[in-house]
Amino acid sequence: MASKNLEQGIQAIQQKDLGQGRRLLRIALNNDPLSRQERVNARLWLAETDDDPQYKIEQYREALQLDPTNQDVVGRLNYWIQLTQPPTNPPPQANPPAQGNQQQNWTQQQPGQSFPQQGNQPFQQQNDLNLRPEWGQNSPTQGNPPVQGNQQQNWGQRGTQSFPQQNDLNLRPDWQQNSPSQGLPPVQGNQQQNWGQQQFNQPFVSQNDLNIRSDGTSQMLPQGQGYQHNWRQTQPNFNQGFDQQLSTQNFPPVPDQFSTGQFRAFQEQPLQLSQVQRTVGIQGGSNGAGTGFFVTRDGLIATTRHITGGERQLGVQLLDGRQIVGHVVRSFPAYDLSLLQVNVQLAHLIQVSQSPAIPDNMPIVAVTHTGEGIRSAKRSSDNKIDSHWFPTLINHLKDAGGNPVFDGNQMLVGMMTNNASRSNVYMYGLHIHKIYEFIDRYIHEKGQLDGQNTLYCNSCGVISRAPSFGGYFCETCGNTHPYAVDIKRYPQSNLAALYGDDQRQPCPDCSSRAGFYNRACLRCGFRL
């Protein structure tokens, strides 16, 4: 172990000297050059030094920030957040993921008895956009037009008909009293010039946005089975190697009950979100934290490829602070779009604008995962731009992007990306219709490949069928799949069909069926 303080601190906790253990761990965290996993470890042990749920939650959140995909931390954090819910939410029927010798304390601590109450005031409206009072005074909301028929069916599970209220501006209780109307002020004349930089920092969403049922928990990832046979389970456990590096001596012990299946069942239950959740935070990507939003009721999240990068799983933070793990299931790099799947069931989705285009200068609001809104407008441009991109007057985002963009009627019109044109710094959004077009494509692909052994290729974003054939490489981009990285690989001449090597015209010179580019053989360069 790199740190003596860490080692001695853990030993002290194991010997029930919690105060000394806490002191040593804090010294280690503050002064010692700990690795990331050692820091996670230290936070987990620190959480064991105090019975205060808030203290534990704080430590687990710190640990999650260090390692957003750590399942153990996710499970512990979710359990304690569940316990701190108000008494109206009965406790989850599961054993806490904590060390065995604290079992008595755990069982004694029931929600609503010894835990402080969180700010869970009753959800009063289905609205979840908070606006500053001054913004809402001139523009009464006209209600959202109902979504009609066919389009809804084409968009998979996207359902806006069941959206509970036509009024979806969410006002915090204290603002509601001062803000009689909702909606964005109309943009008039030269005011438009200011939209681009006009931002307000009041949170758009309150903690009340979520009405989480007591049985809602985090999702359960497939555990370290390496390669799996179902598309939903094809993500290898990338924590496995990481976990193996952890000394069991240094990890808080897990009680026997943890592995009896109860906790697994506890985790496998999908989160039930009965209210609209405007945004989620996406954490753990190489470009920093970003934003995403639900696009289907079964937990599909849209965000940008810029955020997900080459990751296969990322931390997803719900509005109440709970962290769950999201699997990247499909990406469309050409459109800077990524889709994540989380184990969540939603009752309602954000209402989607039916307009095929966003008029120039129309006011828009981009909402970050922290609940902040960036007011701007659609920028007019003389350049010829593909219709699925829309230029904005936003030149700086508060996070890495992926923010849902709403129009003046609070309808979802697109998603902010970090893409800008070459001639200026203003950023572009991706139109929501294009996003749903790709969602349809993904759902179609998923249906076509159901039952096959497939894997998301984190390099090009497609669902690769190579695992079905034992292929090492993605058939689209040639990237080596994770299960084949550390194995001895051999030429696979029997996979010509997978890689399209038997479908093209053979080269007259070398007889390769690699194909031609500019009439030159891709293998030998022979020109037709």
Place this chain on the structure above:
Amino acid sequence: MFWRQQQSQKTNTLQQHAGVVEQILASIGVDPTRARMDTENGYGWSFQRGSALIEIYIAEQEGREYLQVLSPLIHVPIGGLLPLYRRLLELNLSLTNASLGIYLDVVYVFNERPLAGLDGNEANFIITQIAEYADDLDNQLVNEFGGRLYGQT
């Protein structure tokens, strides 16, 4: 690389540089007379360093002379080229002071630097490095993607 070679002309300057290169080859234990190759334009030498075949060319580009050190690795296999080409690009990013490329159906690893200021030590370093890369990569690529080692059946 090669088009540069084709463009190179037998100028007095190149002759002078060819002399310099032969001195350098001699200083690192290579017989320049035996190593000399016939080239259409410019000068070339070929010799074995370890198990790797090394080829050296001098060429002129925009009034500046360059030393090219390269080693042929493998003949590209008939099928499964997408993952091979991708791997070559990935390797390209990981190599230091060397690059991978394809000419006709042969994969090469090569290094190129201006001749001006080149001394025996640096030339030796470049040749050794290219030879080491070639030794590492040729069998690795054939084992994974097929094809055959350069010049072998």
